[in-house]
Amino acid sequence: MIIENIINASVELFTISTVILMAVGVVAGLIAGAIPGFTFAMAVVLVLPFTFSMTPVAGLATMMGVYVGGLSGGLMSGILTGIPGTPSSVATTFDGFPMARNGQPGLALGLGVWSSFFGGILSAIVLVLVAPQIALIGLEFQPWDFFSLVIFALTVTASLAADNLLKGLISGLLGLLVATIGTDVIFGLPRLNFGSEALVQGFQFLPVLIGLFAFSQLLNDVRDPEMARSKISDGDAQSIKIEHRKAAIAVLKSWVNLLRSTIIGIFVGILPAAGSSISNILAYDQAKKSSKTPEKFGTGFSDGIIAPESANNATAGGTLITMMALGIPGDIVTAIMLGALLIHDVVPSPSFIADQPVIAYSIFISFFVATFMMLGLQSITLKGFVRITRLKMYILASIILFYTAVGVFALNNIEFDMWTLFLFGVFGFVLKALGFPIVPVILGVVLGSIAEKNLSQAFAITTDLAPFITRPWSLFFLTLGAVSIFFPAYQKSRGKEKWTLAFIPVFVMALSPSVFMMDGVIRPYVVAPFLLVLGGFMLWRRISGGWVLDQDDTGALVDAPDPSQLDE
Amino acid sequence: MRINRDVIVAIALLIICALFINASFRIKEATFGQMSSALWPRIILAPLTILSFVYLVRSLLQSEPVREKRGGLSGWIGYYKNPIVCFFLFFIFLITMPYFGMLIGGILFVFAMLTYLGGYRPRDIVVHGTIAVAAVGIMWSIFTFGLGVILPSGEIIPYL
Numbered sequence: 001m002i003i004e005n006i007i008n009a010s011v012e013l014f015t016i017s018t019v020i021l022m023a024v025g026v027v028a029g030l031i032a033g034a035i036p037g038f039t040f041a042m043a044v045v046l047v048l049p050f051t052f053s054m055t056p057v058a059g060l061a062t063m064m065g066v067y068v069g070g071l072s073g074g075l076m077s078g079i080l081t082g083i084p085g086t087p088s089s090v091a092t093t094f095d096g097f098p099m100a101r102n103g104q105p106g107l108a109l110g111l112g113v114w115s116s117f118f119g120g121i122l123s124a125i126v127l128v129l130v131a132p133q134i135a136l137i138g139l140e141f142q143p144w145d146f147f148s149l150v151i152f153a154l155t156v157t158a159s160l161a162a163d164n165l166l167k168g169l170i171s172g173l174l175g176l177l178v179a180t181i182g183t184d185v186i187f188g189l190p191r192l193n194f195g196s197e198a199l200v201q202g203f204q205f206l207p208v209l210i211g212l213f214a215f216s217q218l219l220n221d222v223r224d225p226e227m228a229r230s231k232i233s234d235g236d237a238q239s240i241k242i243e244h245r246k247a248a249i250a251v252l253k254s255w256v257n258l259l260r261s262t263i264i265g266i267f268v269g270i271l272p273a274a275g276s277s278i279s280n281i282l283a284y285d286q287a288k289k290s291s292k293t294p295e296k297f298g299t300g301f302s303d304g305i306i307a308p309e310s311a312n313n314a315t316a317g318g319t320l321i322t323m324m325a326l327g328i329p330g331d332i333v334t335a336i337m338l339g340a341l342l343i344h345d346v347v348p349s350p351s352f353i354a355d356q357p358v359i360a361y362s363i364f365i366s367f368f369v370a371t372f373m374m375l376g377l378q379s380i381t382l383k384g385f386v387r388i389t390r391l392k393m394y395i396l397a398s399i400i401l402f403y404t405a406v407g408v409f410a411l412n413n414i415e416f417d418m419w420t421l422f423l424f425g426v427f428g429f430v431l432k433a434l435g436f437p438i439v440p441v442i443l444g445v446v447l448g449s450i451a452e453k454n455l456s457q458a459f460a461i462t463t464d465l466a467p468f469i470t471r472p473w474s475l476f477f478l479t480l481g482a483v484s485i486f487f488p489a490y491q492k493s494r495g496k497e498k499w500t501l502a503f504i505p506v507f508v509m510a511l512s513p514s515v516f517m518m519d520g521v522i523r524p525y526v527v528a529p530f531l532l533v534l535g536g537f538m539l540w541r542r543i544s545g546g547w548v549l550d551q552d553d554t555g556a557l558v559d560a561p562d563p564s565q566l567d568e
Numbered sequence: 569m570r571i572n573r574d575v576i577v578a579i580a581l582l583i584i585c586a587l588f589i590n591a592s593f594r595i596k597e598a599t600f601g602q603m604s605s606a607l608w609p610r611i612i613l614a615p616l617t618i619l620s621f622v623y624l625v626r627s628l629l630q631s632e633p634v635r636e637k638r639g640g641l642s643g644w645i646g647y648y649k650n651p652i653v654c655f656f657l658f659f660i661f662l663i664t665m666p667y668f669g670m671l672i673g674g675i676l677f678v679f680a681m682l683t684y685l686g687g688y689r690p691r692d693i694v695v696h697g698t699i700a701v702a703a704v705g706i707m708w709s710i711f712t713f714g715l716g717v718i719l720p721s722g723e724i725i726p727y728l
Contacts, residue, residue: 053715166623170581173616177588180612184605187598191605192591219651228650228685394685399703401658402678406670406707410717418662426655433648434577452608459603 009361012057013369021058022366025065026373030381031388032066033073034085035396040070041332042214046400048206048340049407056344056359061366063340067333068120068370071276071313072378075112076385079305080105080240087277088312091284095297095304102300105240110247111305113378115258118251119310120371122262123269123317127324128364131353134325138350140519141326143457145473150451152481153328156271157440159484160278167436174431175444176451178203185449186456198416203424206339207408207417208445211424212438213332214404218397219429228394242379250302251310257287257303258310265311269318275331276312283311313371320367323348324360327450332439335446343411472517479514483507495549501542509535574627581620589613650685657681669722674704 012018025047032043044066051059074089079096092112099108141149154176158168181192182202193199222228251258261283268279287307288297297304319334327348329335341348346356353360408421428438458467468474490503508531516528588609595606645652661677668676682696711717 050715166619166626170616170619170623173612173619176612177609177616180609184595184598186603187605189596189598189605191595192588192609194591219654222650222654222685223648225650225685229687392686395682395699398678398681398685399699401654401681402674402704403707405658405661406674406711406719409670409719410711410715413718415665415720418665422655422658422662425658429651429655434573455608455611456603 005357005361006365009057009358009365012055012358013061013362013365015058018058018061019369021054021062022065022370023373023377025062026069026370026377027381027384029066029069029071030073030076030374030377031384033070033089034076034381034385035388039086039217040066040073040088041336042217043070044333044336045210045214046403046407048210048336049410051340052343052411056341056346057362059340059344060337060359060363061370063337064363064366065370065373067316067337068313068367068374069377069381071120071316072113072116072309072374073381073385074312075116075305075309076109076378076382079108079112088275088280088315089308090277091280091308092305094284094308095299095301098298099300099302099305104243104300106243107247107250107302108300108305109240109378109382110243111250111302112309113242113375114244114248114251115261115306115309116313117371117375118258119262119265120313120316120374121368122259122310123266123314124364124368124371126266127317127320127367131321131325131360131364134321135350135353138326141350141473142467142471143454143461144467144471145477146454147451147458148468148474148477148481149326149328150447150454152477152484153443153447154440155481156484157443158437159487160437160439164435164437165485165488168440171431171436171438172440172444175441175446176448177444178208178441179445179448180452185452198419201416203420203445204412204414204417205342205445206336206411207420208424209332209336209339209442210404210408211421212428212442212445215401215421215425216428216432216438218401218404219425220432222394222397228397229392231390231392240382242382251306254303254306257290257306260286260290261307261311262314265314266318266321268311269315269320269331270322271318275319275333276315279311279315280308283307317367320363324352324363326350327352329443329446332442335442338446470517472514475517476511476514479510483510498547498549501547501549502539505535505538505542507535508538572627572630574630575624578620578624578627582617582624585613585617585620589617653684654681657684665720665722667723669725670719671704671708672722672725674708675700678704 028047029040029043033040044063047063047066051062054062070086071088074085075092075096077083077085078089078093079100082093082097084090084093096108096112099105099111154172155169158172159165160168179202182199183189184191190200193202264283264286265276265279268282269275284297284304284307287303288294291297291303293301315331316333319329319331323329323334323338327338327350329338338348341359346352346359404421405418408417409415411417428441431441432438468478486503490500494500494503512528512531512535515531516524518524518528592606592609592613595604595609597604597606657677657680661673665673667673679696679700682699683693686692686696708719711719
């Protein structure tokens, strides 16, 4: 069955035009990812209108190319200029830039490229193996479970706003509210349109997303008149040659670090809303903590490049697992992909892989192929990157701003969509200026209709609210949601206040009742008792240790910026 | 207690909530089904109103008012002058779309953006004009001829 699906998907995917489109996508992603202030998510957003006229397979393969390319592109500017091209490459600059300054820019780039490659390939393997299994679990889900999953996705996104949990939650709710404007998804009745005929159809998801994300970001990029008029970067990398052989050997020698970082990347990716901007910093932090020579980190140490770069590419596989298996986007890019699938009348859900095997497997294969393409095309785009960075930001921003209008119009051929773009561009810009995170708004808009449909289905079955806590998966996600709300307080107080010592043990134990209620043998009779015993053991160790705070355990990551500030 | 930016934002959020709650009572009820069309918006509005109220109280109780680094409203406008002007230019671009169409309007919009952000020297104006014509022309051609999208045309020059 799997072989048959792979063959069928390959037939669709490996046409000359699709392969060329993928290659163009990878190059575009590499260059977009390399330009500071121009994240790869924006590149995926901007590519979307072009994919509208393509087949679903060709369109998604192109977007996958941009995604994989963009994840790796950030390392170029991070290593050569010290300014990360995307938030996914922040930690890469900690050692990449010093290594380049120490006279080894070719090796630094090579380490980044090969780590990205191995991280991507390993995560693609996990994606192929795990996504169908998670989709099987997803088939156990009933409307209550999906609704609770959406609640968890929103709370975890809001909690990533760290100090601004309140603003994060408000942002998520605003996103949900925006999704209710127009027509009721269940009965088709107009609602909350304030008498406007134009609003009866509601706001189309993609113009909202492009407005909130790309439009407002572009105007942020030109806010400072001096910065707007200066070249994007003064880096000169034309004479640099990537040292592929030496770098590949170094990466393989550091296989433990590579594997650990890849696992971190995949795990972070699977979590709804947590993206590569977080995984690269977490992986760097863990690599430093596990290293025999932590003092070398920050001085141009190879492990400091391998960890973040393998983790950020691995995150892509993780986010795709969540999207393809459960129909829940893991980050902005997968939210856009979800939008792209909906344009082609494909609705991701637990039965997506079984119902649409050609599209699902073409996503798997294109992720693999794009990773190989990224490896080959990095050297070529290095020259392109240098040329692009000679442009001034205001020129790029002005042209792209116009392009967003054309692209948004092309999606549905409706002029109102350009007004939607404008309105949400202003809305996104104002929210950002007031310190509200944008990602929860976007996920709120995407997840709003999913939540409402499932709630309606749940009420159609019974008006009793008890299933939200008596159904195992629903309780599981609500528990995770509750924990994610308290997580920012835990992170802030970790190592400073004694209650934090009980947080993780209690969290682990709190999961066991829901797991105990699940079907089968392993989960209720092995996993649930294990979680209970593990939590109890952790608690006992802390009590027997005198309930004393570990002075080193401050919870602070390496000298890294607050991940919540990195709006991907 | 002092009025600061957060207080104003919280009040604005509460006003938005009030407007939406009011509008939710004017949603038609379906005669079938278990869940009314107004229920989901109200489920969202209830926590949003509560959180906005918490935000208001927290902002009012803030011991140290948020310092306006940019010196009040005029400072804020000065700080965000570029985006404000760009938004205005985009607004003009959209409102004049029926007259100029996507191609001419687009060239004018990109040229205006470039010239405002990049400078008004004669050389700059020539460069910006060239970039605007080339970039918009190429994009318009790709979408019109390559992707078969019929972009809005204007009254000034029909079909463009």
